[in-house]
Amino acid sequence: MNAFIAVLRRDLLLAWRSRADLLVALSFFVIVTSLFPFGVGADPNQLHAIGPGVVWVAALLATLLALPRMFSQDFDSGVLEQLVLSPEPPVFWVLAKILAHWLTTGAPLVVIAPLLGMMYGLKTDEIGVLIATLALGTPVLSLIGAIGAALTLGLRGAGSLLALLVLPLFVPVLVFGAGAVDAYAGGMGIRPHMLLMGGGLLAALALAPLACAAALRLAQE
Amino acid sequence: MLEIDDLACLRGDRLLFRHLALSVQAGELWRITGANGVGKTSLLRLLCGLATPDSGEVRWQGKAIRREREDFHAALLYLGHAAALNDLLTPVENLRFACAVAGDEASTADCTAALSRIGLARQLDLPAKVLSQGQRRRVGLARLFLATQRPLWILDEPFTALDVAAVAELAQVIAQHASAGGMVIFTSHQDADFGAPVRTLDIGKFGGAFNA
Numbered sequence A: 001m002n003a004f005i006a007v008l009r010r011d012l013l014l015a016w017r018s019r020a021d022l023l024v025a026l027s028f029f030v031i032v033t034s035l036f037p038f039g040v041g042a043d044p045n046q047l048h049a050i051g052p053g054v055v056w057v058a059a060l061l062a063t064l065l066a067l068p069r070m071f072s073q074d075f076d077s078g079v080l081e082q083l084v085l086s087p088e089p090p091v092f093w094v095l096a097k098i099l100a101h102w103l104t105t106g107a108p109l110v111v112i113a114p115l116l117g118m119m120y121g122l123k124t125d126e127i128g129v130l131i132a133t134l135a136l137g138t139p140v141l142s143l144i145g146a147i148g149a150a151l152t153l154g155l156r157g158a159g160s161l162l163a164l165l166v167l168p169l170f171v172p173v174l175v176f177g178a179g180a181v182d183a184y185a186g187g188m189g190i191r192p193h194m195l196l197m198g199g200g201l202l203a204a205l206a207l208a209p210l211a212c213a214a215a216l217r218l219a220q221e
Numbered sequence B: 001m002l003e004i005d006d007l008a009c010l011r012g013d014r015l016l017f018r019h020l021a022l023s024v025q026a027g028e029l030w031r032i033t034g035a036n037g038v039g040k041t042s043l044l045r046l047l048c049g050l051a052t053p054d055s056g057e058v059r060w061q062g063k064a065i066r067r068e069r070e071d072f073h074a075a076l077l078y079l080g081h082a083a084a085l086n087d088l089l090t091p092v093e094n095l096r097f098a099c100a101v102a103g104d105e106a107s108t109a110d111c112t113a114a115l116s117r118i119g120l121a122r123q124l125d126l127p128a129k130v131l132s133q134g135q136r137r138r139v140g141l142a143r144l145f146l147a148t149q150r151p152l153w154i155l156d157e158p159f160t161a162l163d164v165a166a167v168a169e170l171a172q173v174i175a176q177h178a179s180a181g182g183m184v185i186f187t188s189h190q191d192a193d194f195g196a197p198v199r200t201l202d203i204g205k206f207g208g209a210f211n212a
Helices: A002-017 A019-040 A044-066 A069-077 A079-084 A090-119 A124-151 A158-185 A191-220 B040-048 B069-075 B091-102 B108-117 B133-141 B164-179
Strands: B002-011 B014-024 B029-033 B055-060 B076-079 B152-156 B183-187 B199-202
Touching (some): A002 A090, A044 A124, A069 A124, A124 A158, B040 B076, B133 B164
């Protein structure tokens, strides 16, 4: 657990010291979401219909934007080597890195999403559903993305390769996340969507750190 | 005791070395020598378990390090080519983090003392990005003072970028560790006075068919 706490504290401290970098992903999220009304027109009904999907796609792209940073700095500086040599099981510190990444990129997206929901004319309760799906879904994006970030470490063009690798894997999260809000607006229950997303989160939480740790070991070879 | 036998290492399709055998006992100082590109760093990474040998195995206290990874890594201190520093953290923060990850409890006071001892008393609060090459190297080496309880030290070019006085002092620290029953394996292109016998292993002798 020592390594977990040490890595989490350090990564949060580093995020705070380079907070301008965090604003990039967040501003990207806001700007992409704001572009759509210019492209598709300002018809309130249409905006209301596409709102949840747009917010979700933008959240997904913003997460992707911040992914390459997750391990690359530590890989270049040799810190990752020292982490791999830690006597503690790698799953702990890998999980700490993913948690720090979510707290600094995913969580701010969840916090700012209500504003963007209002922009698309979503009702208060619909915004509540949107927030709930983002809160369950963005950690999955960080967990799956971490595997991709670890696999592409040290490669040329890692950023674009990472996008090709993880975007298809983000699709189920997107389908159920945006689908839940649509289902709610259509008067149906959101329970199945939320259960599936919760299950997905638990599965990713159990498996992604293992896969990520294995990929980071391979990156050292 | 660290033992290797019949170790081979491939880089791409080039054989760096093969049939390499070595046994390191408590109290011994080993220097790995060889020309550039002969595989010194590769050998050290194999010994640490960062890389997997293409044949042969590394054993720590008679057990393969693959199987007893956690025990082995608790006994090992490896300082690689890179100083493993983050540019935005101060030397104290970097050192405390390195110790915590390795499982050594080191307080801020311990880290400050170690850094002062290695000559960085006036740089304690500066971010690592403003440090010179030699100062960065010293931050990494400060871990030696906090890891004396770890029997096996593997150091990749520890003397690089250090000034003459620092090299002499570091040689003393290394020799002390060996005389206290530790083992040190290092590479260096620089000579230093250890005041103790240093065994050498020339990788060039185990070279593959291509460099023979």
